[in-house]
Amino acid sequence: MALLELSGIEKRFGATAALSGVTLTIQPGEIRALVGENGAGKSTLVAILSGAFAPDAGRMRLAGEPYAPRDAADARRSGVACIHQELCLCPHLSVAENILLGIEPASGGWISRRRALARAAALLSEFGRGEIDPGRRVGSLALPDRQIVEICRALACDARLLLMDEPTSTLQRSNVDRLFRLMRQLRERGIAILYISHFLEEVREIAGTYTILRDGQSVDSGELASVGDGGLIAGMVGRQLQSTLARGTAPAAPGEPLLEVRDLASPPRLRSVSFELHRGEILGIAGLIGSGRTDLLRALFGLSPATGRLRWRGEDLPAAGLESSRQIRRGLGYLSEDRKAEGLALGLSIADNVTLSRFSTCARRGWIHLREQRKQTEDVLGLLRVRTPGVRSRVLRLSGGNQQKVALGRLLHQDPDLLLLDEPARGIDVGSKNDIYREIGRMAERGKAILMVSSYLPELLSLCHRIAVMSRGRLSPARPASEWTQDSILQAAIGS
Amino acid sequence: MNAAGRRWIVRLGPLLGLAGVVAFFAVLIGSPERYLSATNLRVILAQTVIVALGAIGMTVIMVSGGIDLSVGSSIALTGVVAAVALRGGSPPAAALALGIAAGGAVGAVNGLAITGLRIVPFIATLGMLGIARGAAKYLANQQTVNVPATWINELAVTVPARRWLLVAPGVWITAILAAAMSLVLTRTVFGRHVFALGSNEAAARACGIATGRLKIWIYAMAGLFFGLAGVLQMSRLRQGDPTVAAGAELDVIAAVVIGGGSLSGGEGSIGGAMIGALIMAVLRNGCQQMGWSSYVEEIIIGAIIVLAVAADRYRISRSAEPA
Numbered sequence: 160m161a162l163l164e165l166s167g168i169e170k171r172f173g174a175t176a177a178l179s180g181v182t183l184t185i186q187p188g189e190i191r192a193l194v195g196e197n198g199a200g201k202s203t204l205v206a207i208l209s210g211a212f213a214p215d216a217g218r219m220r221l222a223g224e225p226y227a228p229r230d231a232a233d234a235r236r237s238g239v240a241c242i243h244q245e246l247c248l249c250p251h252l253s254v255a256e257n258i259l260l261g262i263e264p265a266s267g268g269w270i271s272r273r274r275a276l277a278r279a280a281a282l283l284s285e286f287g288r289g290e291i292d293p294g295r296r297v298g299s300l301a302l303p304d305r306q307i308v309e310i311c312r313a314l315a316c317d318a319r320l321l322l323m324d325e326p327t328s329t330l331q332r333s334n335v336d337r338l339f340r341l342m343r344q345l346r347e348r349g350i351a352i353l354y355i356s357h358f359l360e361e362v363r364e365i366a367g368t369y370t371i372l373r374d375g376q377s378v379d380s381g382e383l384a385s386v387g388d389g390g391l392i393a394g395m396v397g398r399q400l401q402s403t404l405a406r407g408t409a410p411a412a413p414g415e416p417l418l419e420v421r422d423l424a425s426p427p428r429l430r431s432v433s434f435e436l437h438r439g440e441i442l443g444i445a446g447l448i449g450s451g452r453t454d455l456l457r458a459l460f461g462l463s464p465a466t467g468r469l470r471w472r473g474e475d476l477p478a479a480g481l482e483s484s485r486q487i488r489r490g491l492g493y494l495s496e497d498r499k500a501e502g503l504a505l506g507l508s509i510a511d512n513v514t515l516s517r518f519s520t521c522a523r524r525g526w527i528h529l530r531e532q533r534k535q536t537e538d539v540l541g542l543l544r545v546r547t548p549g550v551r552s553r554v555l556r557l558s559g560g561n562q563q564k565v566a567l568g569r570l571l572h573q574d575p576d577l578l579l580l581d582e583p584a585r586g587i588d589v590g591s592k593n594d595i596y597r598e599i600g601r602m603a604e605r606g607k608a609i610l611m612v613s614s615y616l617p618e619l620l621s622l623c624h625r626i627a628v629m630s631r632g633r634l635s636p637a638r639p640a641s642e643w644t645q646d647s648i649l650q651a652a653i654g655s
Numbered sequence: 656m657n658a659a660g661r662r663w664i665v666r667l668g669p670l671l672g673l674a675g676v677v678a679f680f681a682v683l684i685g686s687p688e689r690y691l692s693a694t695n696l697r698v699i700l701a702q703t704v705i706v707a708l709g710a711i712g713m714t715v716i717m718v719s720g721g722i723d724l725s726v727g728s729s730i731a732l733t734g735v736v737a738a739v740a741l742r743g744g745s746p747p748a749a750a751l752a753l754g755i756a757a758g759g760a761v762g763a764v765n766g767l768a769i770t771g772l773r774i775v776p777f778i779a780t781l782g783m784l785g786i787a788r789g790a791a792k793y794l795a796n797q798q799t800v801n802v803p804a805t806w807i808n809e810l811a812v813t814v815p816a817r818r819w820l821l822v823a824p825g826v827w828i829t830a831i832l833a834a835a836m837s838l839v840l841t842r843t844v845f846g847r848h849v850f851a852l853g854s855n856e857a858a859a860r861a862c863g864i865a866t867g868r869l870k871i872w873i874y875a876m877a878g879l880f881f882g883l884a885g886v887l888q889m890s891r892l893r894q895g896d897p898t899v900a901a902g903a904e905l906d907v908i909a910a911v912v913i914g915g916g917s918l919s920g921g922e923g924s925i926g927g928a929m930i931g932a933l934i935m936a937v938l939r940n941g942c943q944q945m946g947w948s949s950y951v952e953e954i955i956i957g958a959i960i961v962l963a964v965a966a967d968r969y970r971i972s973r974s975a976e977p978a
Contacts (some may be wrong), residue, residue, distance in 0.1 A: 209861075230863065230865075231860060232862075232865075233863075236863075241861065243861070247855065247857055247858040247861050248858055249851045249853060249859070249921065250854055250859050250921070251854040251922055252847065252854055252921075256847055257858075260848075260851055260858070260862040260864070260865075261864055263844045263847065265843075268845060269844075270842055270843060270844055272845060363718045
């Protein structure tokens with residue numbers, strides 16, 4: 160008997176139909192990938208399954224019984240647990256308290272600490288992570304360990320179905336492997352997993368079956384072994400995409416040197432980095448998360464204290480004492496990997512976000528010229544093909560992919576000579592990725608230099624002219640992208 | 656130093672601060688035996704009670720990530736309610752219960768406004784600051800309410816009538832309630848849910864905690880403590896005064912913050928808040944003993960609040976392990 164059966168699920172929010180006919184089944188012990196572009200309705204489906212709201216129409220059955228969770232607690236009691244995209248833990252509470260949150264072992268309201276610690280320790284050691292102290296504050300744990308805590312929490316209520324929404328988007332490869340081992344253990348125990356991811360390679364690695372959502376409908380499902388990536392992508396976008404992930408080629412004529420970096424260091428993570436960057440060039444930085452990649456960009460933009468020497472357009476600059484406001488004036492632009500915290504002012508309008516770094520182009524004596532601001536914003540949005548309700552609407556309301564485009568749009572509007580891009584296309588749908596890749600390529604053609612950090616190797620290999628690999632704070636020599644393979648990059652990153 | 660050792664220093668910080676302030680005044684006043692005399696300690700403790708009771712309730716609210724600006728007005732209103740009841744011939748126990756219940760009702764209304772009307776706590780309780788103050792003045796007919804002598808007046812005296820108590824009954828009540836609430840916050844499901852709510856509300860909700868209902872309980876329960884503080888305030892003044900305790904919420908918040916509480920929730924302890932309340936009472940008392948003007952006192956307390964929080968941030972940043 161199927162563990163979960165959905166048929167004809169519909170959900171509307173006001174005038175927009177988020178889901179308009181989803182059919183899906185999962186057997187016990189099955190890992191099913193749920194794929195689709197941003198806005199296809201994946202998150203809505205997860206929210207319905209985890210009890211956040213009820214569907215307007217359709218049938219849900221869990222292990223043969225009608226399934227209609229009233230709230231998250233009810234879904235948990237039924238054995239449906241959700242592991243969220245952004246980790247959903249209480250940093251001030253202990254590991255044990257987080258694992259057992261909402262289902263504390265207690266008598267008369269008093270928590271039995273001994274039983275709580277024992278239960279948490281048992282769950283942790285089941286995953287071979289018995290060394291994590293259940294009494295430790297979650298805020299002091301490293302990211303992958305936090306994910307273990309979150310999974311243990313799902314299992315603590317005897318989950319039969321796990322909903323995993325982009326669990327790997329913030330993980331580096333070794334931790335992805337560890338997560339996948341965990342997921343296989345869960346599968347052995349008969350637990351079903353609905354796995355949402357944008358990384359098709361990972362989907363193929365871990366899942367056996369797939370369901371494609373497009374515009375709120377389940378348009379295709381089947382065995383992953385019997386479908387190619389092209390078929391999956393075609394199903395997601397509804398059209399055959401021309402593969403933009405071709406191999407990168409060197410720029411026609413490498414321009415003059417724009418930036419030379421010598422012995423740049425920014426403790427504790429960034430030890431020693433030297434490289435050269437020419438106009439018209441895209442230099443990719445690969446490496447594990449925490450290897451110093453982000454620190455490199457932040458040091459160059461004056462956001463982290465650093466030492467070393469820079470040569471910018473032929474002018475010597477000490478790396479110590481750089482300030483971001485002056486770096487912007489020198490012609491550097493920075494896109495943070497943390498879109499919500501640093502990349503965007505979520506509460507402001509699209510127009511304000513796009514023009515934020517260079518208000519001067521649409522302001523006279525401190526007064527913002529609204530018509531000019533609108534025109535400039537619309538020009539940028541047109542380049543990136545952002546679909547918006549209007550440039551005055553708040554960025555908050557856009558989908559993730561469109562938010563990322565607006566964040567990049569701010570840099571396009573700023574028009575710097577050097578773009579420092581940290582994970583410019585992470586966690587967004589295929590169509591948006593392609594729009595962003597195209598625009599990055601176009602910037603290089605216009606003689607800009609681009610320094611781009613990414614964990615997604617196919618993206619680096621296809622988009623960049625040269626690639627250098629960061630490993631424990633040191634940067635390898637940059638070599639043409641054609642000389643690298645995914646394997647050789649990984650090897651350089653691990654430092655073996 | 657290992658993590659556990661650092662955590663102890665973080666915990667002991669407020670206590671060291673208190674010891675420092677006491678030592679400072681003992682030396683400055685020049686006669687430690689007078690400053691540290693039983694009489695003066697009784698005065699300090701009796702002066703601490705009202706802020707301390709408020710800080711118990713406020714700790715629960717602030718750990719949950721909330722704030723309550725209506726404490727001063729609640730104290731005035733509940734004091735007036737108890738005074739009016741006493742004047743009308745109620746037995747003291749009934750008047751006491753009525754005052755406490757009035758505080759609970761004010762808190763429940765705050766909680767309902769925050770959850771039902773989806774107003775942020777700052778604004779909801781800012782509104783209540785005005786409403787409760789106005790209600791107190793209406794009930795008291797814009798005058799102080801004189802009360803007949805009952806045992807309620809004995810609750811907050813400096814020297815208790817029964818000498819074996821050593822300090823006023825109100826001090827004992829506060830100490831017992833503080834110990835009880837400290838246990839509730841650290842050892843009960845309710846208490847840990849309060850921490851979870853303040854630490855990450857989305858996570859709490861995802862784990863099936865009814866966050867709306869929990870908030871109403873938190874504000875209502877804190878209101879009970881503000882109600883008791885109001886009755887003790889009336890007991891000290893021996894009359895219900897609708898204009899009393901204006902701005903007391905700031906003292907109460909300061910006590911919680913000095914004791915390690917965070918305005919962003921998830922952190923704080925009753926013990927720390929009690930020490931915070933004591934630090935401020937010691938400062939007040941010391942300034943008075945030195946004969947300094949009240950403006951000196953205000954400046955010092957203001958500076959202490961800022962320094963305490965800055966020191967706290969520093970300690971936390973030093974003890975933080977990489978995420």
